[in-house]
Amino acid sequence: IEPISIAVGMAAGFLNRYLPNYESILSYFYERCQPEWISFNQTGLKTDLENRLFGQHLASRIILKSLNDFMSNDNPKKPLVLSLHGSAGTGKNFVTKLIVENIYKEGMKSKNVHFFNSFLHFPHHSPISACKTQLQQWIKSSVSNCERSMFIFDEMDKMHPGLIDSIKPYLDYYDELDGVSYRKSIFIFLSNDGEKSIIETALDFWRAGRNREEIDLTDLEESLSFSIFNNENSGFFHSSLIKDNLVDFFVPLFPLEYSHVVQCIMAEMKIRASKGEGLPDLDVANKVAKEWRYFPKTERAFSSTGCKTIESKLDYYTSNKIPRHRPPRRAEGSAKLQ
Numbered sequence: 001i002e003p004i005s006i007a008v009g010m011a012a013g014f015l016n017r018y019l020p021n022y023e024s025i026l027s028y029f030y031e032r033c034q035p036e037w038i039s040f041n042q043t044g045l046k047t048d049l050e051n052r053l054f055g056q057h058l059a060s061r062i063i064l065k066s067l068n069d070f071m072s073n074d075n076p077k078k079p080l081v082l083s084l085h086g087s088a089g090t091g092k093n094f095v096t097k098l099i100v101e102n103i104y105k106e107g108m109k110s111k112n113v114h115f116f117n118s119f120l121h122f123p124h125h126s127p128i129s130a131c132k133t134q135l136q137q138w139i140k141s142s143v144s145n146c147e148r149s150m151f152i153f154d155e156m157d158k159m160h161p162g163l164i165d166s167i168k169p170y171l172d173y174y175d176e177l178d179g180v181s182y183r184k185s186i187f188i189f190l191s192n193d194g195e196k197s198i199i200e201t202a203l204d205f206w207r208a209g210r211n212r213e214e215i216d217l218t219d220l221e222e223s224l225s226f227s228i229f230n231n232e233n234s235g236f237f238h239s240s241l242i243k244d245n246l247v248d249f250f251v252p253l254f255p256l257e258y259s260h261v262v263q264c265i266m267a268e269m270k271i272r273a274s275k276g277e278g279l280p281d282l283d284v285a286n287k288v289a290k291e292w293r294y295f296p297k298t299e300r301a302f303s304s305t306g307c308k309t310i311e312s313k314l315d316y317y318t319s320n321k322i323p324r325h326r327p328p329r330r331a332e333g334s335a336k337l338q
């Protein structure tokens with residue numbers, strides 16, 4: 001009997017000691033809606049924006065300021081809604097990833113980060129009412145689980161306006177909706193809407209020989225919202241989300257210049273070097289960047305595809321097969337200006 005009672009006593013002691021910590025042990029291994037897993041690394045984001053995002057001074061400034069203010073406010077009046085605009089390959093998805101990585105320990109894999117692509121998740125042939133219900137339920141249940149949820153909508157301009165309108169209540173100034181508060185969530189919309197006016201502004205500065213870093217939001221705000229409102233093909237235009245002022249910040253991403261393409265190639269080379277695949281070489285980066293397509297044809301001011309497809313171009317180049325005149329996936333905005 002003696003050894004049994006000793007064993008029972010030891011087991012009781014063990015459980016007493018560790019059971020109260022059961023939750024914290026679990027939260028050590030499994031992602032929870034807790035500061036260990038979700039907290040804003042302001043310095044990390046600042047450093048990433050300065051060192052990893054090229055040619056986007058205005059986007060960097062707006063994103064950093066809006067997130068600093070929002071994440072340090074314990075009682076925001078509404079969720080943060082950012083709408084990122086710009087042509088293909090200028091860094092909309094990339095900067096979103098930087099934001100996510102500096103809030104969620106698990107980055108894009110976090111179960112509290114929800115990424116939707118209009119084509120993939122809401123194909124136009126699907127019944128809109130079913131999509132609306134599913135999307136609303138998804139948002140509600142995610143925020144019920146974790147108030148610090150993030151929702152990213154890519155290709156927002158291709159999204160059905162009815163679907164955009166169905167998320168409006170969650171973006172508004174409500175304390176709660178059916179017992180759920182959405183005020184600490186973040187919504188990020190990505191689209192090509194407004195690219196024409198962003199390109200035109202950047203081109204005006206380029207032609208005037210002015211530094212693009214001098215471009216201020218005031219130079220753009222009016223023309224950007226005008227061009228979004230007047231794009232009849234856009235889901236944004238047809239939805240009432242903009243009209244009702246539910247977007248907190250419009251974030252313009254400028255077309256990238258030759259020097260930014262070189263920076264992107266060098267960044268990719270550094271990633272490869274860290275995996276033991278060669279060394280960064282500025283001469284090679286310059287050679288690859290020269291093979292890029294630029295617009296307008298005469299001035300060759302901006303890259304037609306931003307920094308997109310760098311990996312494959314670098315692959316081609318390093319295997320001595322440079323892709324010449326490969327059509328960019330999407331360069332409608334640039335074509336108009338040629």
Ligand SMILES: Nc1ncnc2c1ncn2[C@@H]1O[C@H](COP(=O)(O)OP(=O)(O)OP(=O)(O)O)[C@@H](O)[C@H]1O
Binds near residue numbers: 088094306309
């Ligand atoms: N401004 C930038 N600074 C650094 N890297 C960039 C930048 N823009 C693009 N890149 C690089 O190019 C890749 C493609 O860019 P990204 O997916 O962010 O483009 P996008 O603006 O979202 O384009 P799309 O409108 O076609 O979705 C990124 O993964 C990143 O490696």
